Amino acid sequence: MNAQCAPITAADFSVVASLGERIWRQHYASIISASQIEYMLAGRYAPNKLVAYINADDRWLLVVREGGDAVGYFSYARLSAEEMKLEQLYLLAERRGRGLGSLMMTHVEAHARTLGCTRVVLTVNKRNTSSIAIYEARGFVIRESAVFDIGDGYVMDDSVMVKML
Numbered sequence: 001m002n003a004q005c006a007p008i009t010a011a012d013f014s015v016v017a018s019l020g021e022r023i024w025r026q027h028y029a030s031i032i033s034a035s036q037i038e039y040m041l042a043g044r045y046a047p048n049k050l051v052a053y054i055n056a057d058d059r060w061l062l063v064v065r066e067g068g069d070a071v072g073y074f075s076y077a078r079l080s081a082e083e084m085k086l087e088q089l090y091l092l093a094e095r096r097g098r099g100l101g102s103l104m105m106t107h108v109e110a111h112a113r114t115l116g117c118t119r120v121v122l123t124v125n126k127r128n129t130s131s132i133a134i135y136e137a138r139g140f141v142i143r144e145s146a147v148f149d150i151g152d153g154y155v156m157d158d159s160v161m162v163k164m165l
Helices: 010-027 034-044 047-053 100-114 129-137
Strands: 003-007 059-066 069-078 083-091 119-125 141-151 154-164
Touching (some): 010 034, 010 059, 059 083, 059 100, 083 100, 100 119, 119 141, 129 154
Parallel strands (some): 083 119
Antiparallel strands (some): 003 059, 069 083, 119 154
16 A cells, blocks of 8 residues: 555645545435535535644644545544544545555544543444444444534434544
8 A cells, every 4th residue: 555644735625625525425425415415515625614724733634645646535633632533534435445544543543642632532424334333343432422403404413433542
């Protein structure tokens, strides 16, 4: 595997937005409505949202490149002295099953440990059974259920998962 993870730069904004659109429409089509996918994409990948990750000391967004091609991205943020939150972990479908997701997760967990965090948390749609299975295989357990109102009549019906480090 010839993959590298690098912090996002302003030059990567359109790359991440394009990856997000492709991955979300492919992966979430059977989980949430097309209109909710479009609503969430519209608010998530605007430059004014992505710029918050540049030179921040409490949040990170990294682009994953394999053989020079951008194939995924992930972001995480420090919530407290003890807790890191995995916010996003997305990989093109044709690049899955090759260890790239594990590379991303290992990066987040190692950074959390370096900062003294004792756990990593994430939220995942309850119907996203394939991702839940992957997280469970990495040692995450479901801590609770949560429903988040994201506006415009949409909600995220999620499981909150945690992994002790």
